[in-house]
Amino acid sequence: MQRHGSISRRLTWMNMLVSGIALLIAGVAFAAYDLATFRSAMVRDLSTEASMVASNSVAALLFNDSHAAEETLGALRASASVVRAQIYTTDGRLFAAYSRDGSAPLPMPQFAPGATEMLAFDASSAYVARVITSDGAPVGIVRIRADLQAMYVRLGRFALIVAAVLVLSLAGALLVSRVSQRAISGPLAAVAASARQVSQAKDYGIRAPHVGTAYELTVLVDSFNEMLAEIQARDRSLQQAHDQLEARVRERTEELHAINSELEAFTYSVSHDLRAPLRHITGFASLLEQEAGAAFNEQARRHLTTITGAASRMATLIDDLLAFSRMGRATVTKRRVDLSQLVREARGEVWTDVDGRRITWEVHELPHVDADPSLLRPVMVNLLSNAIKYTSTRDEARIEVGSEVRQGEVVVFVRDNGVGFDMAYAHKLFGVFQRLHRADEFGGTGIGLANVRRIVQRHGGRTWAEGAVGAGATFYFSLPSQGAAA
Amino acid sequence: MTAADLPHILIAEDSNNDLELTLAALRSHRVANEVDVAHDGAEALDYLYRRGAYAQLAPAPLALVLLDLKMPKVDGLEVLRQIKSDPALRLTPVVMLTSSREEIDLVRSYELGVNAYVVKPVAFGQFMEAVKQLGAFWAVLNERPPMPAASSGGNRA
Numbered sequence: 336m337q338r339h340g341s342i343s344r345r346l347t348w349m350n351m352l353v354s355g356i357a358l359l360i361a362g363v364a365f366a367a368y369d370l371a372t373f374r375s376a377m378v379r380d381l382s383t384e385a386s387m388v389a390s391n392s393v394a395a396l397l398f399n400d401s402h403a404a405e406e407t408l409g410a411l412r413a414s415a416s417v418v419r420a421q422i423y424t425t426d427g428r429l430f431a432a433y434s435r436d437g438s439a440p441l442p443m444p445q446f447a448p449g450a451t452e453m454l455a456f457d458a459s460s461a462y463v464a465r466v467i468t469s470d471g472a473p474v475g476i477v478r479i480r481a482d483l484q485a486m487y488v489r490l491g492r493f494a495l496i497v498a499a500v501l502v503l504s505l506a507g508a509l510l511v512s513r514v515s516q517r518a519i520s521g522p523l524a525a526v527a528a529s530a531r532q533v534s535q536a537k538d539y540g541i542r543a544p545h546v547g548t549a550y551e552l553t554v555l556v557d558s559f560n561e562m563l564a565e566i567q568a569r570d571r572s573l574q575q576a577h578d579q580l581e582a583r584v585r586e587r588t589e590e591l592h593a594i595n596s597e598l599e600a601f602t603y604s605v606s607h608d609l610r611a612p613l614r615h616i617t618g619f620a621s622l623l624e625q626e627a628g629a630a631f632n633e634q635a636r637r638h639l640t641t642i643t644g645a646a647s648r649m650a651t652l653i654d655d656l657l658a659f660s661r662m663g664r665a666t667v668t669k670r671r672v673d674l675s676q677l678v679r680e681a682r683g684e685v686w687t688d689v690d691g692r693r694i695t696w697e698v699h700e701l702p703h704v705d706a707d708p709s710l711l712r713p714v715m716v717n718l719l720s721n722a723i724k725y726t727s728t729r730d731e732a733r734i735e736v737g738s739e740v741r742q743g744e745v746v747v748f749v750r751d752n753g754v755g756f757d758m759a760y761a762h763k764l765f766g767v768f769q770r771l772h773r774a775d776e777f778g779g780t781g782i783g784l785a786n787v788r789r790i791v792q793r794h795g796g797r798t799w800a801e802g803a804v805g806a807g808a809t810f811y812f813s814l815p816s817q818g819a820a821a
Numbered sequence: 822m823t824a825a826d827l828p829h830i831l832i833a834e835d836s837n838n839d840l841e842l843t844l845a846a847l848r849s850h851r852v853a854n855e856v857d858v859a860h861d862g863a864e865a866l867d868y869l870y871r872r873g874a875y876a877q878l879a880p881a882p883l884a885l886v887l888l889d890l891k892m893p894k895v896d897g898l899e900v901l902r903q904i905k906s907d908p909a910l911r912l913t914p915v916v917m918l919t920s921s922r923e924e925i926d927l928v929r930s931y932e933l934g935v936n937a938y939v940v941k942p943v944a945f946g947q948f949m950e951a952v953k954q955l956g957a958f959w960a961v962l963n964e965r966p967p968m969p970a971a972s973s974g975g976n977r978a
Contacts, residue, residue, distance in 0.1 A: 603923055607891050610920040611836060613943045618842040621945035643945070650943035657922070 342523060343516040350512040354504050362497030369493060373486055377416065377461060378454060381481055384414060385452070385465040388477045392422055393467055396430065396474045404431035416481040418460070422467070423476045430475060441478055459483055522552045526559055539567035595664075602660045609653050616646040652768070655782040659767060662786055667707045667793050674701035674747065677708065678736055681715035688723045692732060699737040704745050704814045710790045717783040718749040718810050724777055725753035725808065744796070744813045752807040756800075764800050787812065827854045828884035830960060833865035833900060834858070834918075835892045839941070843887070843918070846952035854884055854960045862895025866903060869910060883913050885959040890919040890926055898929055905934040912966040914959055 388407055395404035404422050408431055411417045420433040423443045432440060444453055444464040455462040460480050467475040522545075529543035542563060543556045620642045628636065678698055704711075719734070726732035735750040756764070756771050763769040765788040770781040788798045791812045802808030830852070834840045840858060847856060859865035865888070867873035871880065886904065888897040897917060904910045916937040917930050930938050939955060942948045 603921070606923050607919070607921045610941070610943055611839065614920070614941055614945075614948065615836075615838040615842070617943060617945040618838070618845075618948060621949075622842075622845060647944055654922075 342520040343512070346516055346520060347509060347512040350508040350515075351505050354508040355501060358497070358501050358504055362493075362500070366490065366493045366497070370486065370490065373489060374461075377481065377486070378463070380414070381417075381461060381463040381479055382452065382454075382465075384411060384417065385463045385477050385479055388420065388422070388479070389465050389467040392431070392477065393469045393474060396422070396424065396467060397469060401431045405433065407431075408433035411479065414481070416483075416485055417479055418482050419480040421478050423478070425473050425475055438480075441480060443476060444478055446476075456483075519549060519552070522549070522556065526556055529559070533563065539563050539570055598660070599664075602657055605653060606657055610650060613646045613650045613653075617643050620646075652780050652782075655780045656767070659782050659786055659789065662710070662789050663793075665710065665793075667710060669705045669707055669794075671703055672706045672708045672711060673703050674738065674745075677701075677712060677715055678719075681712060681719050684712075684716050685720045685723055688720055692723075692727065693730070694723065694726070694732040694734055697733065697735040697737075699735075701736070701738045701747065702740060702745055702816075704816065706794055706814060710793065714787045714790050714812065717787050718812075721783065721810070722749055722751040722753065724779070725755075725772075726751050727777075728754060740816065741813075743816060745816045746811055746813045748809050748811045750807065750809040755802040755804050755806045755808045757804050758802065761800055761802070765798055784810075828882040828960070828965060829855045829857050830885045830887065830956075831857045831859065831865065831868060831883060832887045833860075833862060833892065833897065834887070834889045835861050836889070839889070842945070842948065843952055846949045847956055849949065850953040850956055852956040852960055854956075855881070861892045862897060862900045865900050866895060869904065882965070884963075884965060885955075886913055886915045887918045887955070888915060890917060890921050890930075898926075898933065901930065901933045901935055914963065914965075916955060916959065918955070 388411065391407045391410075392404045395401065395407060408420045408422065411420050411433055412435070417433075418435045419438055419441060421429055421441055422431040424430045427443050429440060429443075441462075444462075446453055446464070446466065451466045451468070453462075453464040460482050462478065462480050464476055464478040466473045467477055526543045529541055533539060533541050542560045545553065545556055620639050624631075624636070624639050628639075631639070675698075678701060682696070682698075719736075722734045723732070726734065729752060731752075733752045735748075737748055737750075739746045739748075754772070760771050763771065765784045766781075767785040768781040769785070770779070784798075787810075791798050791814070794814055796812055796814040798810070798812045800808060800810045830847075832840065832843060834843065844856065857868060859868050864874070865886075868875045868878070869886075871878055886900075888900055890897040897919065901915055901917070904913060904915055911934070914936045915934075916939060917926075917935050918939050918941060919926065920941050922940050927938055937955075939951055942951055
């Protein structure tokens with residue numbers, strides 16, 4: 336409620352300051368005007384009284400009757416403000432005096448030449464002096480002192496009235512600002528409270544109440560509420576999208592789980608059930624040969640051999656397929672692998688494939704990569720074994736292994752000068768059981784490169800090949816190089 | 822020592838073809854031991870505990886139990902589990918003779934205490950060789966553990 340207090344207090348202060356200043360200015364102006372009027376009236380009265388005393392005391396002066404002059408002065412008793420009056424003779428002698436309060440006699444005033452009346456004020460009194468003339472000749476001087484008590488009393492009363500009015504009007508202003516506060520700062524405070532509530536509770540369902548009738552406040556509250564409604568709507572649709580996405584992810588995950596376990600059941604069943612009939616075929620073919628082989632002619636024996644060979648080949652295919660399927664499910668545990676070391680090991684493994692042929696090896700320095708060595712080794716073995724296999728028709732086989740560190744990846748290649756392949760079929764190279772050569776040309780089931788691709792993809796890399804018929808082939812694979820060091 | 826005194830070999834195998842091939846292999850290698858056959862896991866257990874169809878069968882020492890993994894009713898792993906958890910039977914050598922090369926089967930079998938795990942080769946020559954070696958090793962070369970007296974009491978139910 337701090338802001339609420341601040342705004343209403345400011346409004347109250349403003350109201351009271353404005354009305355107070357206006358009242359003070361008005362009060363001072365009125366007082367000044369009143370005092371000026373009062374003073375001029377007083378001067379007029381004093382002047383009149385001095386004239387009357389002057390004209391009434393001419394005879395007393397002429398006849399040197401100070402008693403009569405004092406009686407004339409005594410008439411001034413009727414005027415409440417006159418405290419002292421004196422008549423002097425022209426030679427400066429105090430001729431008659433009247434005193435209401437017994438104050439000290441006033442000195443004779445000195446007139447400027449040609450002046451007949453003189454006015455003077457001090458803090459507490461007003462003084463009037465008049466030359467008394469008889470037929471144009473001065474015969475004496477009358478001097479009256481009137482105290483300004485009445486004026487001060489009036490001024491005090493005035494100040495009292497102004498103060499009372501000030502207090503009353505300030506109280507009125509206070510009341511008015513209380514009311515106006517309800518009309519202006521009240522709605523503002525309500526909006527502020529709503530905003531605070533929204534930001535604290537994160538509840539966009541809250542709405543600021545309509546309190547005021549002021550146009551700007553209504554607009555403010557409306558806009559604020561509209562904004563909240565907008566946020567709430569967006570929130571809701573975001574939540575909805577999020578929920579939908581969650582549901583879809585859950586659905587897909589379940590599907591994937593189902594597919595995965597189905598696949599596992601499938602491979603298990605393939606592993607167990609598909610091999611048995613093959614074993615029976617070869618087994619019983621062998622038993623047949625053992626028991627009736629002597630009665631068979633050459634062709635019948637060849638048929639038996641074909642049956643056994645086909646069954647064995649199918650067994651190999653099944654084993655390869657199962658291995659391929661297992662490879663797809665194997666977890667990849669990456670660590671730092673020295674590719675040069677890996678190539679040395681792979682060459683050791685494929686040594687028997689070389690079979691005494693002359694092969695020129697050119698193995699460049701290779702970088703370290705992050706990979707699962709137990710998965711990456713078959714990749715290398717496969718590529719080298721392929722290179723050896725497809726250069727078997729060459730008198731002088733050349734196999735080159737090298738690498739290239741590119742932006743964000745390490746590319747490894749195995750290049751040979753073997754029989755190569757037609758680039759038109761390059762897309763088939765890495766498919767399962769896809770072969771570009773007849774089985775009687777080069778052995779193998781056609782699963783090797785499929786395994787290579789699958790393993791490399793599991794590492795987040797790519798595989799591709801370049802080649803031409805009769806002009807050798809180059810097989811590439813890339814691995815993402817987080818911190819690959821050349 | 823006559824054939825009747827030799828310890829028996831129990832083969833649990835649901836495939837008649839496989840059974841015939843195994844028996845042919847054993848025969849051709851002149852394994853003299855008596856071979857008893859169970860056609861599924863339940864029969865194998867009945868045989869081992871001399872119950873059901875085997876209740877009247879005289880008890881005989883066992884040189885070896887050859888178990889197929891995948892069998893109807895009770896599978897090879899369950900038969901293995903029961904053999905290895907029974908104090909009277911657990912010393913009997915058990916060899917898995919199966920088509921499955923799956924790692925999970927290998928791990929489960931060894932966890933349950935199998936004595937050997939042999940994958941049936943597809944090529945008949947290799948199959949013959951494997952069965953021959955199994956017969957030669959377990960029935961001839963291997964010294965059986967001394968049989969506790971309890972195992973000859975066949976009327977466990």
